[in-house]
Amino acid sequence: MGRRLRWTVWLCAALLTADAAFAETTLAEGLTTVTLEGSAPGSGGAARMAAIDNAREQAVLEVLEEAVSTADLSAVYPIIEHAFHYVHAFRILDHRQEGGVTWVEVEMDVYQDAIHRDAALLALPHLAEPPKVLLVIVARAESGEGLEEHALLVEALLAEALENQGMEWMGAAELTAYHGADELRAYVADGAPALGRLARIHQADAVVYGEAVCESGEGRGNVRPRKARINAQVLRGSDGLPMKSFSASATVHSTAAALGFRQALEDATHKLWEWVFVGAVLAVVGAESPDSVMITIENVPNQAILDEILVVLESDLGIAGAETLYMSRREARVRIPYSRSLAPLSDAIAARNFQGYRVAPVRVVSREMVLAVESD
Numbered sequence: 517m518g519r520r521l522r523w524t525v526w527l528c529a530a531l532l533t534a535d536a537a538f539a540e541t542t543l544a545e546g547l548t549t550v551t552l553e554g555s556a557p558g559s560g561g562a563a564r565m566a567a568i569d570n571a572r573e574q575a576v577l578e579v580l581e582e583a584v585s586t587a588d589l590s591a592v593y594p595i596i597e598h599a600f601h602y603v604h605a606f607r608i609l610d611h612r613q614e615g616g617v618t619w620v621e622v623e624m625d626v627y628q629d630a631i632h633r634d635a636a637l638l639a640l641p642h643l644a645e646p647p648k649v650l651l652v653i654v655a656r657a658e659s660g661e662g663l664e665e666h667a668l669l670v671e672a673l674l675a676e677a678l679e680n681q682g683m684e685w686m687g688a689a690e691l692t693a694y695h696g697a698d699e700l701r702a703y704v705a706d707g708a709p710a711l712g713r714l715a716r717i718h719q720a721d722a723v724v725y726g727e728a729v730c731e732s733g734e735g736r737g738n739v740r741p742r743k744a745r746i747n748a749q750v751l752r753g754s755d756g757l758p759m760k761s762f763s764a765s766a767t768v769h770s771t772a773a774a775l776g777f778r779q780a781l782e783d784a785t786h787k788l789w790e791w792v793f794v795g796a797v798l799a800v801v802g803a804e805s806p807d808s809v810m811i812t813i814e815n816v817p818n819q820a821i822l823d824e825i826l827v828v829l830e831s832d833l834g835i836a837g838a839e840t841l842y843m844s845r846r847e848a849r850v851r852i853p854y855s856r857s858l859a860p861l862s863d864a865i866a867a868r869n870f871q872g873y874r875v876a877p878v879r880v881v882s883r884e885m886v887l888a889v890e891s892d
Contacts, residue, residue, distance in 0.1 A: 546627065546628045546629025546630070546632075547604055547625050547626065547627060547628065548579060548625075548626055548628040549623060549624065549625055549626070550575040550578055550579065550623075550624045550626055551609070551621070551622070551623045551624075552571055552574055552575060552578070552621075552622065552624070553571065553619055553620065553621050553622070554567045554568060554569070554570035554571025554572070554573075554574060554619070554620050554622060555567050555570055555617050555618065555619045555620075556569075556570055556617070556618050557616060557617055557618075558616065558617075558618060559613055559616070559618055560618075563618040564611060564618055564620060566618075567611070567618045567619060567620040568606065568608070568620055568622060569599075571606075571620060571622040571624065572599045572600065572603050572606070572622075572624060573596055573599045573844075574846065575599070575603065575622075575624040575626050576595060576596055576599040576602050576603065576626060576631065577596055577599075577846075579602075579626050579628050579631050580592060580595055580596065580631055580635060583631065583632050583635055583798050583802065584635060584639070584798065584801045584802055589841050589849060590841050591638050591639050591641075591642040591801075592634070592635045592638045592639055594638065595631060595634055595635060595638070596844075602626055602627045602630060602631050603624050603625065603626055603627070604625040604626070604627060605624075605625045606622050606623060606624045606625065607622065607623045608620055608621070608622055609621040609622065609623055629794075632760075632794050632798060633790065633794050635797075635798065635801070636793060636794040636797035636798055636801075639797055639798075639800075639801045640681075640797050643797070643800055643801070646681065646682045646683045646684070647683050647684075647721040647722055647796045647797060647799065647800045648683065648684040648685070648686070648719065648720045648721050648722075649678055649683055649684070649685045649686070649720060649721065649722050649723070649724055649792075649796050650685070650686045650687075650691075650711075650714065650715050650718065650720040650722070650723045650724070650753070651671050651674055651675060651685055651686065651687050651688070651723075651724050651726075652687075652688050652704065652711065652723060652724065652725045652726070653667045653670045653671040653674070653687075653688075653724075653725075653726045653727075653728065654667055654726070654727050654728070655667040655670070655727070655728040655729070655730070656727070656728075656729055656730075657729075657730050657731070663730070666728050666730060666744075666777065666781060667728060669778060669781050669782070669785075670726060670728050670746060670781055670785050671687055673781075673782060673785040673786070674724065674726075674785060674788070674789070674792060675687070677789045677792070677793070678792075678793075678796070681793060683796065686718055686720055688700065691714070691718070708725075708749070708751050708756040708757075708758060709755075709756040710756070711723045711725060711751055711756055712751055712752065712753055712754070712755055712756020712757070713756070715751070715753030715756075716753055716754065720753045721752075721753045721754075721796065721799050721800045722750055722751065722752060722753050722759070722795060722796045722799035722800070723750070723751040723753060723756075724748060724749070724750055724751075724792055724795070724796070725748065725749050725751060726746055726747065726748035726749075726788075727746070727747050727748070728744060728745070728746045728781060728784075729744070729745045729746075729747075730742070730743065730744050730777045730780070730781070731743050732773060732776075733767075735769065738771040739769050739770065739771055740769070740770070740771075740773075740776075741767050741768070741769050741776075742767065742768050742769070742770055742773060742776030742777045742779075742780050743765065743766075743767045743780060744765065744766055744767075744777060744780035744781045744783070744784045745763065745764070745765040745784065746763065746764050746765070746781070746784045746785060746788060747762075747763045748761070748762055748763070748788060748791070748792070749761045749762075750791070750792060750794075750795025750796060750798075750799060751799075752799040752802060753799060754799075757802075759795040759798050759799050759802070760791050760794060760795035760798075762788065762791045764784045764785070764787035764788045765784055766779075766780040766781075766782075766783035766784040766787070767780060768780040768783070807853065807854075807855045808851050808852065808853055808854065808855075808883065809851070809852050809854045809858065809861065809883050809884070809885060810849065810850075810851050810883065810884045810885070811849070811850045811851075811852065811861075811884075811885050811886075811887065812847055812848070812849050812884070812885070812886045812887070813825070813847060813848045813849075813850070813875065813886075813887045813888070813889060814846070814847045814878065814886065814887065814888040814889065815846075815847070815888055815889045815890075816843070816847060816848045816889055817873070817889065818871075819843060820871065821870045821871055821873060821875075821889065822840070822843065822848045822850070824868075824870045824871070825865060825870065825875065826838045826850070828864055828865065828868055829852065829861070829864065829865075832864045833854075833860060833861065833864055835852050835853070835854055836853075837852070837853050838850050838851070838852045838853075839851045839852075858880050858883075858885055861885060862877045862880065862885065862887075865877075865887065870889075872891070873889050873890065873891060874889075874890050874891075875887050875888070875889055875890070876888055876890055
C-alpha cells in the first residue's frame with residue numbers, strides 16, 4: 517500500500533445538512549425484526565423445531581446479506597452456523613403441513629448490529645488490502661459558529677484508531693489543496709452521492725462524515741456541564757450508499773469550557789470507533805468488482821447440479837476459475853471472472869437440462885444474476 521496520508525481540516529458546519537435520523541445506540545441494542553417462513557421435512561414437534569431453526573438461519577442470512585451485499589459469504593459463514601446467538605426472540609405467527617413438509621411463519625428479532633460487527637471482524641483478515649477511509653468532520657458550538665479545534669480533535673482521534681487497524685485515512689486539508697475550497701464545499705453540500713464521488717476520485721473505500729456539536733448546560737457556581745454530541749455516517753465510496761448512521765454523546769463537568777469540551781469530545785469519539793470500523797469494512801465487502809459476476813441459484817437440490825452448471829460455463833463460454841462462495845439447502849452462490857454481457861451466460865444455462873431440472877433466469881441486475889432451479 518502507498519504512503520500513509522495524514523491530513524486534517526475544518527469545514528464550516530453550515531455547509532452540511534444531515535439526511536439521516538441519528539439515534540444513539542449500542543451494538544447490543546441494535547435489533548431488527550424479520551418476518552419469514554421456514555420449513556423442514558416431516559411432521560410433529562421435531563419437524564416444527566427444525567422449521568424454526570431453518571427460519572432462524574434465513575433471518576440471520578437476510579440481515580447478513582444486507583450488510584455484505586453480493587460479496588463473498590464464505591468468510592462470514594460462522595455467523596450463519598451460529599444463527600441461534602443472533603436472535604433475541606421469535607414469535608410463531610402460523611404453522612401448517614403440506615405434502616409431508618412442516619412450514620412455520622415466524623417473526624424474528626435479530627441482533628442486526630452484532631451481525632454487522634462480527635461480519636466486519638471476520639471479513640477484515642480476508643480483504644486484499646485494508647480499507648482506505650476519507651474523514652470529513654465538521655464542528656459547531658452553542659453559538660452556531662464552527663470551532664476548528666473540535667473538528668481537528670475528532671478527526672485526529674478517528675485517524676489514530678484507523679491507523680491502529682492498519683487502515684489508511686484521508687482528511688479534508690489535502691482535499692482543499694487538491695480541489696480548492698469552493699469545489700470542496702460543493703461536494704459537501706451535495707451530500708452522500710457527491711461524497712461518494714469524492715472518495716472514488718481519491719480511491720477511498722469509505723467516507724466518514726461527522727458533525728460535532730458542543731454546548732454548555734446550566735450548573736452550580738463555576739462548574740457547568742460541557743456536552744458534546746457527534747452525529748456521523750459511514751458512506752460507501754463506490755456509490756455513496758450509507759452503510760451506518762450513528763450518534764454518540766458525552767458530558768463532562770468542568771469550570772474551563774475548552775478543557776471540558778475536549779474531554780467530552782474524546783469520550784464521544786471513543787464511543788463511535790466501533791461503528792466507524794464496522795462501516796468501513798462493510799463498505800469494502802459490500803462492493804462488487806465489475807470484472808466479476810455474482811450468480812445466485814435458488815432451490816438447488818444438490819451440489820451435483822451446481823457442478824454441472826459450472827462445467828457448462830467452462831465448456832460453452834470458456835469461463836474457468838469459478839469460486840463457490842456459499843451452498844445451502846436454500847441457495848448457492850458463485851462468483852465467476854467475467855466482464856462481458858450477461859446474456860450469453862443466461863442463454864447457455866437455460867438451454868441445458870441438469871439431472872431432470874432446468875435453471876431459469878429470475879432477474880439480472882448490474883453484475884448480479886439470480887437463477888432458479890425448476891422441474892423440467
